[in-house]
Amino acid sequence: MKIAINGFGRIGRTILRQILTTARGSGIQVLCINDIAEPEMCAYLFQYDSTFGPFPGQVALETGALVVDGRRIPLHQQANVTALDLSGADVLLDCTGIARSTDLAERGLSAGATKVLISGPSPAAEATVVYGVNTKDIKGARIVSNASCTTNAVAALVQLVDQVAGIDSGHMTTIHCYTNSQPMVDAPRGDFARSRGGAQSMVPTTTSAMHLIDVVLPHLRGRISGAAVRVPTASVSAVDLVARLNTPLAEADLMVALRAAADRSPVLGWTDQPLVSSDLRARPESLVIAAPETRIVDSRQLRIFGWYDNEWGFSARMLDVAAKMAEAD
Template sequence: MTVNDDSFTNWKNREEIAESMIPIIGKLHRERDVTVLLHSRSLVNKSVVSILKTHRFARQIAGEELSVTETLPFLQALTGLDLGPSQIDIGMLAATYKTDDRGLSVDEFTAEAVAGATGANKIERREGRDVVLYGFGRIGRLVARLLIEKAGSGNGLRLRAIVVRGGGEQDLVKRASLLRRDSIHGQFQGTITVDEATSTIVANGNAIKVIYANDPSEVDYTAYGIKDAILIDNTGKWRDRAGLSKHLRPGIDKVVLTAPGKGDVPNIVHGVNHDTIKPDERVLSCASCTTNAIVPPLKAMDDEYGVLRGHVETVHSFTNDQNLLDNYHKADRRGRSAPLNMVITETGAASAVAKALPDLKAPITGSSIRVPVPDVSIAILSLRLGRETTRDEVLEYLRDVSLHSPLKRQIDFTTAPDAVSMDFVGSRHASIVDAGATKVDGDNAILYLWYDNEFGYSCQVIRVVQHVSGVEYPTFPAPAV
């Protein structure tokens, strides 16, 4: 048998194993609200090839490839346990089992590692929480995709309605079409139908009422059977507490803004300060995409090295706020054609750091350049550290943070030498450390942080909504603190 034959046979064997994993992953998700992860990447609703690629990607962050033959036994062990709602990382189970020298079987080790999600320790499945989207633009449609994807057993978040201004003839059909097809993020994974008679979009069985209104005061959500809902405002029209409080109408319990909040509105970066949200807080912000990209690695670096001062330069994809061709714009330079120019502009991300990281006393400055790409940006974070270090030490530390720390859902890590912006479309992390571009000289460090400013940010928004709604389930094995 030739080497080519061996490689192909090995591939077919791994395909067969991955195929056997799909029904187990699906059943755990539907029946027990258990999300199976591999190094923080969900395997729910993934194809055979996607499962294999996710295992292959482990070499980028863990230093070596992970095989389905290694993770399948842990997945099988989960089926024999009395699991409650949780997220279980079989990649981490496999990795920690390798370093365990107690001679435990896979079943014994798995039962011990996820004990917090079994028996008397398990969380009871909660009733679903209603969610309303106010606005249906770039972020709104991606958040909708994520909510539909995560509907799972029906016991989590339920997208009940979308509020928009009337757009004329065939408005509903056109909005459904924009949800179905996206030039950057591809086809919607599932089926979408439209019922114009009831003004409803049905996506993967989720009936979503489309409500037409010009102002929050026009809507009584209880008239649509919506109660105790979390409303996500992705219009950015209102930024302060007074404006956002207009959404606190009958049927709405909390308001989450997908833009930086002003005044006393808490700016939340999940993974960093989400645990500071008070139970009775009804209005909060998820800050900006760039704030979400820089704050987690900034916190990580401050925790380990101390940060004395810093500057962030964002090279940001253009947005709908800019013009396609030169035209009037209230802001300087943004009136110039977005697809044809690099545009120097301001960013509020640096000043927003203080709201998310109040214990960080270091001054952080920032500026931004909008560039002619439609999605994925990069933040160049230049830091003066509290002690001298080396490039290898910083990279090993950040790799470990991406794998084992409480920030592992926010910070990703890549060693790919030829990675470019389009490679990170669809990333679910707040930012990705580019190891190859990292520079360290004594107490100076420069980090290059990729981020999908649309989808990665939308994932952070969903995490905040899950947290405030009480459906953010614990992850096992528990990350190191």
């Protein structure tokens, strides 16, 4: 598979790390990287990462290229990706965070890429896909949204619970680390609460995952509500789901069924250990279910908790979805 990366921020850099350091990158050729930042800054932030640590290899910069362990990757600085020739790219991974209009989303196609995968929710996408949940919706779509990190985590979990016992209704809270959408100290933003310092407070807010759950799991439309609390940690988030089940189950039976279903899933993990968020850094799953935190009350009310690395796991799904897009007609 031949790809190009447009936008070399948190997700773009994490995707490249996975391509170069994990088995998921086998057979992937990176044709180019495009970002408006100075090349020296792109190379520096790729080599030294405050979350994942220094890159475990040699990183250098040549004129017009990032060189990693001797692998030369053309590096461009075009504000408009149509200025590039992407005619060899099976998929352009648009990681700019701004491809929300049709004009911006289609620019990769205009540049010659066969398909475009957007690293976030986008009204311009022809399909919103959560890998392992509605992967089949990739077929026929030239512009695909990879949804959001939280949607990937929640949708996989909700689908699992619904398959095991049926969901009558539920509420999800994502306990989410701070991101670049928040200031580190108080500063004006569109939302009052999100204007407060992300490194100083727990911040109640909304999550796009609730709308997207209705998109990728339409049979549950209107039955799952949700909210978010941004917390002062830099890495790894969590999902806390409380659901009313259609089928009553004893806790022991439920745990066996959940574990069996999780083991069959291509995107879910499981832990019996009493872990904390830092233990889950750089895990590739969409969600790792925490068995010690799972409870059932009166055989119908389930509380289930799981961890997700909102950068590493989401980037892994970008590569999984891109591979499926490259295969699809």
